[in-house]
Amino acid sequence: MKNICFALFTILVIGCSPKIFKSSWTKEKAPTTFDVRFETTQGDFEIHVERQWSPKAVDRFYQLTKHNYFENGVFYRVVPEFVAQFGSGDSIAINRWASVKIPDEKPILSNTKGTLSFARSTKETRGTDLYINLGDNSRLDTLDYNKVKGFPAFGKVTKGMDVVTEIFSRYKETPATKLTLLYKDRPAFFEMFPKLDVIKKAYLIKK
Secondary structure, three states: OOOOOOOOOOOOOOOOOOOOOOOHHHHHOOOOOEEEEEEOOOOEEEEEHHHHOHHHOOOHHHHHHOOOOOOOOOOEEEEEEEEEEOOOHHHHHHHHHHHOOOOOOOOHHHHHOOOHHHHHHOOOOOOOOOEEOOOOOOHOOOOOOOOOOOEEEEEEEEEOOHHOOOOOOOOOOOHHHHHHHOOOHHHHHHHOOOOEEEEEEEEOOOO
């Protein structure tokens, strides 16, 4: 069985050129449904989100996307047939967003292939890093991990799943163990892991 470790890293190092953050952003409510396009070094894909599936998670995902949190984010943990996990490369942005906790919620949408969920470590630690399920991970719906039950999925890849499955995965778990280097010295991190895919930008699709 693959090791299930969805730790949310609280970063203490100070990075360069921190992104703008306003606490008022964390109070913004997401629309009932919306779609997001990710443009990456592997190609583009789109995700459909419905607030009913996990309202607090969806609000945060909407806020992060709207305010360009994912720009230059890294797919730092990609395990074939399991997950493609990603987040920001800016430690200050991570800490600022993570300081505003969002309540845990019971899973409604299952962690089937192509669904999107927040990573977490303990209680109320969803909120910055996410993963896309690369296989049927429905066991995560009921997994009791650090005294919190289940990982609520809240979105689905609707276009470009072929792109998602091609995100570079040969490093598997290893880059996730070196994230401190990413936040201290991004060029050195990419010297170590030159083939990692990166998010160029993620944005709300206007209908």
